[in-house]
Amino acid sequence: MSIKLLLQHDKKEGIRYYEAWRKNGGYASVEKALKMTPDEIVEEVKKSGLRGRGGAGFPTGMKWSFLAKPEGVPRHLVVNADESEPGTFKDRYLMEYLPHLFIEGIITSSYALGSNVSYIYIRGEYAWIPDILEQAIEEAKANGWLGKNILGTGFDLEIYVHRGAGAYICGEETALIESLEGKRGNPRIKPPFPAVQGLWMRPTVVNNVETIAAIGPIINMGGEEYAKIGVGRSTGTKLISACGNINKPGVYEIDMTCTVEEFLYSDEYCGGIAKGKRLKACIPGGSSVPILPANLLLKTAKGEARYMNYESLSDGGFQTGSMLGSGGFIVLDEDQCVVRHTMSLAHFYMHESCGQCSPCREGTGWMYRILKNLEYGKGKMSDIDLLWDVQRRIEGNTICPLGDAAAWPVAAAIRHFRDEFEWHVLHPEESQTRNFGLAHYADALEVATA
Amino acid sequence: MKVTIDNITIDVEPGTTILQAARQIGGDVTPPAMCYYSKLEGSGGKCRTCLVEVSKGSEKDPRPMPKLVASCRTTVMEGMEVKSVTSEKALDARDGVTEFLLINHPLDCPVCDQAGECDLQDLDYAHGNSGTRTEFVRRTFEKEDIGPYIQLHMTRCIMCYRCVFTAQQLCEVREHGILDRGERSQISTYLNKALTNEFIGNVIDVCPVGALTDKTFRFKNRVWFTKPLDAHRDCEVKGCSGHVRLWMRGDEVFRVTARRDEWNEVRDTPDGRKGWICNTCRFHKKKASDWIIDGPTKIKRISVISQGHYLNLKKPTDTFVPIMGRDPKHLLDIHTVSEVNKTDIDLSLLPRPAHSTDFTTGNVLPEAKQINIQESNS
Ligand SMILES: Cc1cc2nc3c(=O)[nH]c(=O)nc-3n(C[C@H](O)[C@H](O)[C@H](O)COP(=O)(O)O)c2cc1C
Ligand code: SF4
Ligand code: SF4
Ligand code: FES
Numbered sequence: 001m002s003i004k005l006l007l008q009h010d011k012k013e014g015i016r017y018y019e020a021w022r023k024n025g026g027y028a029s030v031e032k033a034l035k036m037t038p039d040e041i042v043e044e045v046k047k048s049g050l051r052g053r054g055g056a057g058f059p060t061g062m063k064w065s066f067l068a069k070p071e072g073v074p075r076h077l078v079v080n081a082d083e084s085e086p087g088t089f090k091d092r093y094l095m096e097y098l099p100h101l102f103i104e105g106i107i108t109s110s111y112a113l114g115s116n117v118s119y120i121y122i123r124g125e126y127a128w129i130p131d132i133l134e135q136a137i138e139e140a141k142a143n144g145w146l147g148k149n150i151l152g153t154g155f156d157l158e159i160y161v162h163r164g165a166g167a168y169i170c171g172e173e174t175a176l177i178e179s180l181e182g183k184r185g186n187p188r189i190k191p192p193f194p195a196v197q198g199l200w201m202r203p204t205v206v207n208n209v210e211t212i213a214a215i216g217p218i219i220n221m222g223g224e225e226y227a228k229i230g231v232g233r234s235t236g237t238k239l240i241s242a243c244g245n246i247n248k249p250g251v252y253e254i255d256m257t258c259t260v261e262e263f264l265y266s267d268e269y270c271g272g273i274a275k276g277k278r279l280k281a282c283i284p285g286g287s288s289v290p291i292l293p294a295n296l297l298l299k300t301a302k303g304e305a306r307y308m309n310y311e312s313l314s315d316g317g318f319q320t321g322s323m324l325g326s327g328g329f330i331v332l333d334e335d336q337c338v339v340r341h342t343m344s345l346a347h348f349y350m351h352e353s354c355g356q357c358s359p360c361r362e363g364t365g366w367m368y369r370i371l372k373n374l375e376y377g378k379g380k381m382s383d384i385d386l387l388w389d390v391q392r393r394i395e396g397n398t399i400c401p402l403g404d405a406a407a408w409p410v411a412a413a414i415r416h417f418r419d420e421f422e423w424h425v426l427h428p429e430e431s432q433t434r435n436f437g438l439a440h441y442a443d444a445l446e447v448a449t450a
Numbered sequence: 451m452k453v454t455i456d457n458i459t460i461d462v463e464p465g466t467t468i469l470q471a472a473r474q475i476g477g478d479v480t481p482p483a484m485c486y487y488s489k490l491e492g493s494g495g496k497c498r499t500c501l502v503e504v505s506k507g508s509e510k511d512p513r514p515m516p517k518l519v520a521s522c523r524t525t526v527m528e529g530m531e532v533k534s535v536t537s538e539k540a541l542d543a544r545d546g547v548t549e550f551l552l553i554n555h556p557l558d559c560p561v562c563d564q565a566g567e568c569d570l571q572d573l574d575y576a577h578g579n580s581g582t583r584t585e586f587v588r589r590t591f592e593k594e595d596i597g598p599y600i601q602l603h604m605t606r607c608i609m610c611y612r613c614v615f616t617a618q619q620l621c622e623v624r625e626h627g628i629l630d631r632g633e634r635s636q637i638s639t640y641l642n643k644a645l646t647n648e649f650i651g652n653v654i655d656v657c658p659v660g661a662l663t664d665k666t667f668r669f670k671n672r673v674w675f676t677k678p679l680d681a682h683r684d685c686e687v688k689g690c691s692g693h694v695r696l697w698m699r700g701d702e703v704f705r706v707t708a709r710r711d712e713w714n715e716v717r718d719t720p721d722g723r724k725g726w727i728c729n730t731c732r733f734h735k736k737k738a739s740d741w742i743i744d745g746p747t748k749i750k751r752i753s754v755i756s757q758g759h760y761l762n763l764k765k766p767t768d769t770f771v772p773i774m775g776r777d778p779k780h781l782l783d784i785h786t787v788s789e790v791n792k793t794d795i796d797l798s799l800l801p802r803p804a805h806s807t808d809f810t811t812g813n814v815l816p817e818a819k820q821i822n823i824q825e826s827n828s
Binding site for chain 1: 494495496497498499501517518520523542543546547549550551553554583584586608609611627628630631632633634635
């Protein structure tokens with residue numbers, strides 16, 4: 001049985017509302033936090049080892065300590081609820097079922113950062129969730145957790161929910177800030193970083209919903225206790241949204257000590273591959289991270305078991321590893337076509353590029369069109385190399401990481417599934433009627449013993 | 451503050467960008483810049499042609515930077531070491547960016563007014579490849595008239611945002627911006643409203659390609675047949691420099707533009723005012739008698755258009771061979787490569803269009819005057 005810190009009460013009756021939440025120990029973390037100094041809270045978060053849950057995994061305590069604090073300039077906390085990465089739907093679950101857990105985290109974080117006006121920037125397609133959040137904010141306000149002079153400490157806080165218009169790029173923190181300011185959601189050119197000049201050129205911290213939701217439990221149990229959960233630099237618990245060809249898609253909280261195999265096959269989590277099929281491939285951390293064939297997913301290139309945590313999933317770098325990313329776990333069974341799958345991701349990135357910088361604006365569409373040819377039996381062998389070359393020249397050369405996010409899935413697909421691409425070229429007609437299948441992608445790998 | 455670019459060390463003011471430092475050195479090490487425009491606040495960072503490798507961050511923190519950086523938006527640090535043309539990685543990235551900029555470009559240079567003074571042509575000459583690796587239908591847009599003077603040919607646009615910054619920074623009302631996103635993004639005006647602001651004509655000058663063209667000049671002449679003269683008038687419009695370049699053929703003024711420097715940017719006036727000009731000067735003063743002529747334009751910028759107009763041009767010849775192990779690749783070489791562009795022939799003096807035979811027979815045209823290119827070692 002694993003530890004539950006975030007999804008402890010999610011199944012309880014009425015937990016979305018203040019009464020039930022308070023009865024289950026809600027807002028204790030705020031009571032505790034407001035008796036501490038802001039610096040003490042930052043210190044606790046540092047001790048907890050919490051890493052950003054938005055995808056990059058940057059240590060949250062460190063991020064907070066970088067916040068510039070010039071005299072007389074307001075600071076802001078902005079919570080990134082734009083969650084648009086294909087395969088990722090954990091923030092939605094948190095906000096929908098446990099809005100007060102989230103609000104608690106915002107209050108404590110805002111207090112620690114000195115933000116008197118904090119924002120939630122929420123994905124436009126989550127049309128029904130702002131109402132839930134606003135209801136929770138109202139309730140919190142009515143009970144004295146928000147507004148002026150909270151708990152008599154002299155700390156004021158207002159939280160605003162801002163609805164996005166459905167652009168993936170507005171999840172990138174500087175594009176999000178631009179959009180919040182009412183401008184076109186183009187990522188900014190950095191530096192300056194938000195910690196120095198963010199929202200309205202004021203020092204700003206942008207954090208993911210899950211990161212902020214974890215602040216309550218960290219304050220309640222103490223940073224050191226939190227850090228004992230998990231392994232290495234993967235401390236605490238992580239939400240994984242599992243989807244694809246599995247028996248039990250859904251959002252699961254794991255403590256980062258379970259193996260990928262256990263997560264995939266145990267009944268507590270994914271419950272195995274649906275319809276008794278075999279595993280072909282998996283994207284373990286949201287659409288932007290490299291796809292892995294079954295054999296490299298379950299075991300590292302060294303032949304060790306792979307675990308569901310930051311270090312283990314990235315073991316082997318991009319050559320043989322992937323990333324934990326945002327925790328969107330997408331499973332492909334033996335009937336799935338990796339070329340088609342890569343094409344559909346490429347379409348997504350083409351559609352979501354903001355178009356500011358040339359490699360991403362032009363390169364994403366080019367990749368999609370090459371992939372479309374390959375998928376529909378019109379590809380040439382040279383297209384595979386061309387595709388490799390295009391992604392290589394996008395990666396690292398763009399303003400924001402969306403360019404990389406578009407390049408990595410293509411690179412990984414070619415790296416690990418080149419023969420499937422070649423099969424499409426060599427069998428243009430057959431590839432229109434059947435899939436390549438599992439092939440050798442689940443075969444045990446030879447482990448080089450040095 | 452000392453910074454070294456391609457092994458050449460230079461002392462610059464703190465706050466200088468790598469690109470500006472490289473421009474101070476000049477010549478081949480200067481990265482191409484398709485979106486940055488020193489006169490426009492906030493410009494740069496977008497096109498990614500100016501990428502360079504920082505092999506040493508600074509004296510204090512000598513670690514190399516992990517990725518290539520946009521030199522136009524990266525400020526130098528004491529002791530920084532930068533590789534521009536000496537970096538295989540940077541050259542490969544520029545080659546890539548050039549290709550990206552061209553895969554959807556219509557390549558309609560033969561009918562484009564910008565041809566000859568187009569930054570994209572120059573970029574491709576210096577950093578591109580021959581041939582294309584794309585076989586897909588190129589993106590097209592409808593042509594659009596934005597106001598009485600300007601035509602937007604979005605198909606040619608490279609999304610550098612320069613015109614957006616120009617419109618925002620020179621005009622009172624914000625009417626000009628970008629619609630949609632990704633490869634479908636396009637320059638547009640507020641509800642297709644005509645742009646009539648007195649200074650909107652400057653977007654034509656800042657546009658690096660032929661996406662924004664002067665309707666009073668469209669298809670009237672090829673720029674290399676016209677002869678540029680510097681001229682000025684006392685313009686009563688506030689903020690207009692009145693300092694222009696007249697592009698003449700015989701006695702006829704074909705077009706009026708602001709004066710541009712060797713980086714193709716609008717140049718400040720000698721007394722330090724901004725060089726922008728108003729629509730009246732640009733579109734309505736098309737007689738030589740409207741102007742006080744200062745003399746023939748001295749063109750420092752090397753490109754096709756400059757053919758026949760170089761005055762005391764300095765062509766750097768040294769420095770590069772020992773450092774780069776190859777001869778410098780100058781845009782000036784385009785005149786040698788093309789065989790039909792000779793620097794000693796002034797096409798604007800021809801009463802008729804030029805023919806290849808004018809160049810290949812070896813006879814210097816009787817009408818053309820001899821121009822002296824000074825090669826220097828400095
Ligand atoms: C294209 C793109 C989309 C992103 N989308 C999201 C998102 O939807 N939610 C999110 O929390 N972070 C997203 N990020 C990451 C944010 O830029 C930022 O790193 C994150 O919100 C920081 O929060 P954390 O430190 O708590 O992880 C995105 C980044 C990029 C480049
Ligand atoms: S990488 Fe793509 S999304 Fe990011 S700034 Fe450039 S064009 Fe926009
Ligand atoms: S129209 Fe010209 S100036 Fe405007 S963005 Fe396009 S290329 Fe740049
Ligand atoms: S000139 Fe630097 S990115 Fe365009």
